[in-house]
Amino acid sequence: MSFFGTISSKKHNSLRLIIQLAQSYTDKKPVSLSEISSEEGISIKYLEQLIMPFKRADIIKSQRGRSGGYIMIKDPKKISLKEIIWLINDSPSLAICLDKDYDKSCNYDHNCISKNIWGKIQKSMEGFLDKIYLSEILENK
Amino acid sequence: MSFFGTISSKKHNSLRLIIQLAQSYTDKKPVSLSEISSEEGISIKYLEQLIMPFKRADIIKSQRGRSGGYIMIKDPKKISLKEIIWLINDSPSLAICLDKDYDKSCNYDHNCISKNIWGKIQKSMEGFLDKIYLSEILENK
DNA sequence: TTAAAATACTAGTAAATAAGTAGGATATTA
DNA sequence: TAATATCCTACTTATTTACTAGTATTTTAA
Numbered sequence: 001m002s003f004f005g006t007i008s009s010k011k012h013n014s015l016r017l018i019i020q021l022a023q024s025y026t027d028k029k030p031v032s033l034s035e036i037s038s039e040e041g042i043s044i045k046y047l048e049q050l051i052m053p054f055k056r057a058d059i060i061k062s063q064r065g066r067s068g069g070y071i072m073i074k075d076p077k078k079i080s081l082k083e084i085i086w087l088i089n090d091s092p093s094l095a096i097c098l099d100k101d102y103d104k105s106c107n108y109d110h111n112c113i114s115k116n117i118w119g120k121i122q123k124s125m126e127g128f129l130d131k132i133y134l135s136e137i138l139e140n141k
Numbered sequence: 142m143s144f145f146g147t148i149s150s151k152k153h154n155s156l157r158l159i160i161q162l163a164q165s166y167t168d169k170k171p172v173s174l175s176e177i178s179s180e181e182g183i184s185i186k187y188l189e190q191l192i193m194p195f196k197r198a199d200i201i202k203s204q205r206g207r208s209g210g211y212i213m214i215k216d217p218k219k220i221s222l223k224e225i226i227w228l229i230n231d232s233p234s235l236a237i238c239l240d241k242d243y244d245k246s247c248n249y250d251h252n253c254i255s256k257n258i259w260g261k262i263q264k265s266m267e268g269f270l271d272k273i274y275l276s277e278i279l280e281n282k
Numbered sequence: 283t284t285a286a287a288a289t290a291c292t293a294g295t296a297a298a299t300a301a302g303t304a305g306g307a308t309a310t311t312a
Numbered sequence: 313t314a315a316t317a318t319c320c321t322a323c324t325t326a327t328t329t330a331c332t333a334g335t336a337t338t339t340t341a342a
Contacts, residue, residue, distance in 0.1 A: 065310020114156045206339020
């Protein structure tokens, strides 16, 4: 059963990735993608792509070269699930017409019911996810 | 901004469709797809496909032949958003591994954190959507 | 009676997206 | 200086989405 369809493997793996990386925050030691690769069974090349959004958001930083890797620089206690899921997603809005960049006017009414509903759902989700932090997720491990 | 990616046009249109159909519950008069087609700008052939899940779930019934169409037979006061969104979705589970039919054992741990998280989110969503009814949506129209 | 208007069912298809692969460049350090 | 990392970008394959199309069946208004 699902509400928004199956979570893509990309999202699934991105989440697994960030959970792995969280280790490095307390260790203060970089984790390399080759380590994660062998633990998670995902190719390094693919992990490189998955990790990028987190780096761009300054949740992690990279250390190049031998014995390098990635270190989480934001406290997992301050990283909300909302933030993570936001980064994992590449699409702008739940409904296209909720997106501010979407200026092509909707074919339908200005006051689209469908739009309102998806907006409502999204708000509820935001509220929920904003209260769960990465640190809590790790504890349940 | 989104949590589960952009809502597909199919879902968007399915929702618009069921809202249109709700009219027929009080009217007790069938609404034809050709009417909805011209109102919503969606082809009849496509609407035929979108409407099927609702029919199978006995939310609406059909009346064939001239002056026929579809009539909603379940009270909109008793149709929750959860039910609707469930029907709109075709995929089994938020995360594949949450699906009971998914017997191919997960590559990963039995106790997958990612799985737990998506499961949590889903439960929260269910609770939220189960409290909103189609009738309320129509009132906000 | 019959033509029009509706649903019912199934197959096919073009476009977009997802999910990765691949290759090479650059940086760092043991 | 060789090994081991990240970085960057292009390409490819498979799947999914969003339809279209055709045909059969049913019903009823004229």
